[in-house]
Amino acid sequence: MTTVTANQPLGTPTWIDLGIPDLELAMSFYGSVFGWEFDVGPEEFGRYTMCLLRGKKVAALMPVDAETSTAYWWNVYLATDDVDDTTAKCRALGAEPLAEPMQIADQGSMSILRDPSGAQFGLWQGAAHVGCELVNEPGALLRNDLVTTDPVAARSFYSTVFGFTLDGNDELPGVDFTFLRRPDGHEVGGIIGDPQVAASSWGTLFQVEDADRAVAAARGAGGTAEDATNMKYGRTAEITDPFGATFTVGAPLPGVQEA
Structure with missing residues (x-):
């Protein structure tokens, strides 16, 4: 928190x-x-x-x-x-x-x-x-990542304007992912290169206590959602609200300590 x-x-x-x-x-x-x-x-x-x-x-x-x-x-x-x-x-x-x-x-x-x-x-x-x-607690913003067809241009732009350092991520093989870190070393987000994405956009990830429960709540309240799945950094799901706006929810995996 x-x-x-x-x-x-x-x-x-x-x-x-x-x-x-x-x-x-x-x-x-x-x-x-x-x-x-x-x-x-x-x-x-x-x-x-x-x-x-x-x-x-x-x-x-x-x-x-x-x-x-x-x-x-x-x-x-x-x-x-x-x-x-x-x-x-x-x-x-x-x-x-x-x-x-x-x-x-x-x-x-x-x-x-x-x-x-x-x-x-x-x-x-x-x-x-x-x-x-x-921020950084259930029900609040956890992080934002930019998904783009032009990661080279995005990395150059954000690092120049904001002084971000750009670090790759060997823990996600096959994914064109770059950490964005402030000059003080704090991670503020990332850039994901994806040639298949329809348009470049910033995504929003909210932390939740239970991703499956958030999926059920979204479906019950008029939205749609993918089933939650496990990844290295937690259990996540993509949700679309009743108007078509998308966001991600994520919960720590059981037994995994948060940093």
Whole structure:
């Protein structure tokens, strides 16, 4: 378990949110899967809704117009202490700005970009809102990995902008996987090269106590899910919510100590 009370170091996945066409259905689904409670925002802020675990912010849901939005996905925001400067660096390295830097009341500042491999991500400079207040525990964000058809471009971009070191992974033979580590050595995610993927995108992995139970809860709440399977780092399953947004859940294998 990690409690976060201050802005994360540069490049750390610090916040996640999801646009959905039906807020009530989304709250019912994610409440069933993760046990979240919800703080629905006022109309003037688009009913931007905080997802809470033991009263701490772990994600957000934002209602969007179903007539203009046809695809839904979890957005990941990487931390920065200067959103203008980091956005400019991203642009200089070939990223496409989708939303220019903007201040969100007293909460912080953000921008949205598409990296040179085609994956969308956000930047977040926290003020009153630092991002996820709980991570690395059941019901909260565990990690984000970028799956891309162009891992060479992605590795060059993220290592240059954020100072990440790139380490291979011999424990996954046959998988084009690179760890992303901050200059302090902390692992913040990874890049997976996959020529078969339809489009480059950042994925979101939530920790759960029991992957099979999360699968059953998702299916019972109107989503779909693959059966959970064991891999080296835990028991995981891919889940699709009622709107088509996908995410992964993972639980430690029985008898395996968490690092």
